[in-house]
Amino acid sequence: MTIECPYCEKLEDYNFGDPIFQTEHWIVYLAPNQSNLATCVVALNRDKKTLSGLKDSEWQDFIQLLERMEKAVTTAFDATLFNWGCLMNTFYLEDTLDPHLHWHFIPRYNHPVKFAGHTFEDPHFGYMRPRPPKNISEDVRNKIAEKIREFL
Template structure:
């Protein structure tokens, strides 16, 4: 997908994943780690570090995006619930990129999901426990992206 915005070239350096969709103020990337099927990163399309200082139209655009993403992933993969996190900690370690406001969109499943020859399981459903990365091929990530877009 061809994504254009004044800030998008810089976002490539952050390795948020594969561009999926964009709105007026946000860009959604399918995360490289798919230990939870359809995990995405949602980044602001301008340089900003914190939630404070977001403009009213950016908040409204985010709310609309949140609703459409949750609906699409629920319909595409039967997700049970969704965790949203704005976790900026690693930006403040030494030798990291400049902090950039983004959200982690993490669908959670109380059942296994079969998709594109893979079984996606959420063995710690209901808990926030670290999981090993489930890195899948670019081809399978493309199928996940297409399935999400189908319901947007």
């Protein structure tokens, strides 16, 4: 899927994942690591490093996006709950890109989910632990994105 915005070319360098959809102020990407099924990155579509100074319209748009995403992923995959995090730490390591405001959307599951020939499990449900990468094909990634879009 092609996403167009004045800032999209720069966002490609960040490897947030595969674009799923966009709103007026935000772009949603299917994250590269799908160890938690339907994990996404939600990036602001303008240059901004921190949450402070977001415009009211950007906050309102984010709230509507949050509600749409949670409803879509609950309907599509029966997610139990959602973690949202604005974690900017790695941008401040040596030899990284300039910080860019984004959110991590991490669905959590208290049960295994079978989808597209894979079983997705959340063995650390209830805890925040590092998640090892889940190797899936581009075809499966596309099916996950399509399923999310189906319920938006």
